[in-house]
Amino acid sequence: MIRVSGVRAELSQDFSDLRGLCEKRLKIAGNDIKSVRLARKSVDARRKSDVHFILSLDIEARGEEKLLRHLKNAVRHEPAEYEITPVSSHSERPVIVGFGPAGMLAALVLAMSGAKPIVLERGADVDTRVRSVETFRNGGPLDPECNVQFGEGGAGTFSDGKLNTGISDGRIGWILRRFAEFGAPEDILTDAKPHIGTDRLREVVKNLRERVIALGGEVRFNSKFTGYELANGCISRIFYTDSHGSHAIDSHYLILAAGHSARDVFELLHSKNVTMSQKNFSVGVRIEHRREDIDKAMYGGFAGHPALKAASYKLAVHLPSGRSLYTFCMCPGGYVMAAASEEGRLAVNGMSCSARDAENSNSALLVGIGPGDFGSSHPLAGMYLQRELEERAFTAGGSDYRAPAVTVGDFLERRKPGKLGKVRPSYKPGVRLAPPEEYLPEFVCEALRDGIIEMGKKLRGFDDPEAVLTGIESRSSSPVRIERNSALESPDIAGFYPCGEGAGHAGGIVSAAVDGMKCAEAVIAKMNGGKV
Numbered sequence: 037m038i039r040v041s042g043v044r045a046e047l048s049q050d051f052s053d054l055r056g057l058c059e060k061r062l063k064i065a066g067n068d069i070k071s072v073r074l075a076r077k078s079v080d081a082r083r084k085s086d087v088h089f090i091l092s093l094d095i096e097a098r099g100e101e102k103l104l105r106h107l108k109n110a111v112r113h114e115p116a117e118y119e120i121t122p123v124s125s126h127s128e129r130p131v132i133v134g135f136g137p138a139g140m141l142a143a144l145v146l147a148m149s150g151a152k153p154i155v156l157e158r159g160a161d162v163d164t165r166v167r168s169v170e171t172f173r174n175g176g177p178l179d180p181e182c183n184v185q186f187g188e189g190g191a192g193t194f195s196d197g198k199l200n201t202g203i204s205d206g207r208i209g210w211i212l213r214r215f216a217e218f219g220a221p222e223d224i225l226t227d228a229k230p231h232i233g234t235d236r237l238r239e240v241v242k243n244l245r246e247r248v249i250a251l252g253g254e255v256r257f258n259s260k261f262t263g264y265e266l267a268n269g270c271i272s273r274i275f276y277t278d279s280h281g282s283h284a285i286d287s288h289y290l291i292l293a294a295g296h297s298a299r300d301v302f303e304l305l306h307s308k309n310v311t312m313s314q315k316n317f318s319v320g321v322r323i324e325h326r327r328e329d330i331d332k333a334m335y336g337g338f339a340g341h342p343a344l345k346a347a348s349y350k351l352a353v354h355l356p357s358g359r360s361l362y363t364f365c366m367c368p369g370g371y372v373m374a375a376a377s378e379e380g381r382l383a384v385n386g387m388s389c390s391a392r393d394a395e396n397s398n399s400a401l402l403v404g405i406g407p408g409d410f411g412s413s414h415p416l417a418g419m420y421l422q423r424e425l426e427e428r429a430f431t432a433g434g435s436d437y438r439a440p441a442v443t444v445g446d447f448l449e450r451r452k453p454g455k456l457g458k459v460r461p462s463y464k465p466g467v468r469l470a471p472p473e474e475y476l477p478e479f480v481c482e483a484l485r486d487g488i489i490e491m492g493k494k495l496r497g498f499d500d501p502e503a504v505l506t507g508i509e510s511r512s513s514s515p516v517r518i519e520r521n522s523a524l525e526s527p528d529i530a531g532f533y534p535c536g537e538g539a540g541h542a543g544g545i546v547s548a549a550v551d552g553m554k555c556a557e558a559v560i561a562k563m564n565g566g567k568v
């Protein structure tokens with residue numbers, strides 16, 4: 037099989053006739069083509085007068101060697117397989133803390149290996165969780181154990197479900213195929229910017245859980261990991277609480293995939309002298325525009341074409357101050373989401389449904405912040421700074437979980453926030469007009485001010501005075517790293533695998549899932565008495 041990339045297709049392309057496209061564009065005789073499959077599809081919108089698709093095609097044909105010599109961008113391609121090693125010993129069950137992307141994929145791989153993992157998840161199953169989150173979004177109380185950060189599916193359940201990632205890893209294809217098998221749209225296997233949407237993601241999460249259980253694993257909801265005991269420097273017992281009280285599980289294998297918002301877990305590990313270090317993270321706001329304005333800015337006259345989905349963008353600017361401002365986790369046709377997990381502290385993030393058809397498009401607008409800004413060498417200093425900023429945002433929003441918001445015009449002109457314009461903020465339970473100066477450090481506000489103007493030069497209308505800034509976006513990544521060695525174990529504790537985004541080893545759904553698989557593989561290798 038050969039893979040040919042860079043193949044142009046018009047927006048009107050009939051995707052059931054890829055043979056015809058090969059004949060026309062690649063000049064391969066129809067009789068020589070045995071099969072053609074779409075491998076990847078992206079939108080080329082660099083010239084607004086000529087928006088089209090760019091495809092990669094997997095082709096089986098007679099005379100492939102000749103095609104490899106003559107076709108531009110053609111390489112030999114063999115689909116990668118991922119094999120799971122069965123565990124040889126069934127006497128012990130590994131424990132996984134957290135059922136977010138890292139914990140879910142660790143659980144799936146361990147269950148497929150025959151290891152019958154036990155998952156402890158502090159939040160509820162996804163259906164109960166949806167009700168908790170909706171109650172909060174409608175002005176009800178925040179449940180600190182079951183919210184946008186905590187519960188089945190982890191932080192990504194109420195997300196945009198974007199599956200693009202900055203990492204390159206052979207496991208990614210396998211993960212996407214599992215997501216499609218469990219209910220994600222098939223086009224995630226080919227889209228250059230794959231996206232599931234929160235509505236479909238919930239089904240994926242449930243089906244994955246059912247598969248883990250069918251393979252002999254267990255998922256215990258409302259079960260909070262509270263500590264562990266060691267024997268000869270190795271994990272030997274794991275403690276958790278549920279509505280019936282405290283419990284212990286004897287196991288020598290613990291994958292900790294608790295996410296970046298498990299601040300009590302970070303404090304627990306620090307109190308037990310587990311090696312952790314400070315880590316850069318980012319803070320800022322969400323910027324919201326009307327979806328149709330972003331679509332027009334990205335697609336020009338092609339905006340609204342039935343073959344195009346809501347447009348996304350990615351922008352970054354380096355500023356004279358030495359800081360950078362960048363957009364992150366863009367949610368076309370989505371919502372700004374109430375992402376708090378602690379009482380008296382506010383956080384926002386972005387979410388969309390699979391149709392991405394909401395009125396606004398939003399994106400995080402972030403400035404990097406690092407140990408030099410923390411003002412302390414304490415390993416958890418970044419987390420304490422996050423908490424302080426989230427408290428300020430809570431106060432700025434009116435101390436009732438409304439979020440502080442301001443128009444770009446008022447912010448850039450340093451005016452007292454007046455009133456909103458055409459962009460209606462999507463954040464629920466609502467916003468209170470207040471500028472970022474009330475909750476963000478001055479250097480972040482300066483970077484936002486300078487950067488928004490620069491970004492407006494790159495994307496028409498980005499600096500629209502009626503666009504809205506809603507804060508605070510403070511949980512884009514973990515503020516700490518739980519160190520691990522080449523066997524993926526903590527250097528302090530054998531059998532303890534810090535995993536996923538919270539441990540500082542991943543960022544985003546797919547990279548967290550990859551890390552979960554890697555930790556599961558390391559556990560299997562150890563259970564089988566081998567080395568990683």
Ligand SMILES: Cc1cc2nc3c(=O)[nH]c(=O)nc-3n(C[C@H](O)[C@H](O)[C@H](O)COP(=O)(O)OP(=O)(O)OC[C@H]3O[C@@H](n4cnc5c(N)ncnc54)[C@H](O)[C@@H]3O)c2cc1C
Nearest residue numbers: 134136138158186190191192195198261295536537544545
């Ligand atoms: C609103 C929102 C939108 C997002 N959109 C995207 C997106 O579109 N694309 C993308 O790639 N990323 C997105 N992200 C980020 C993505 O969700 C995370 O990177 C990813 O979920 C990290 O996976 P994880 O498994 O490492 O941790 P998490 O997903 O945070 O999972 C950790 C789990 O551990 C559980 N837990 C914590 N403490 C304990 C304890 N003591 N005992 C038992 N269980 C515990 C938590 O309840 C949680 O379920 C979004 C995040 C949010 C909040």
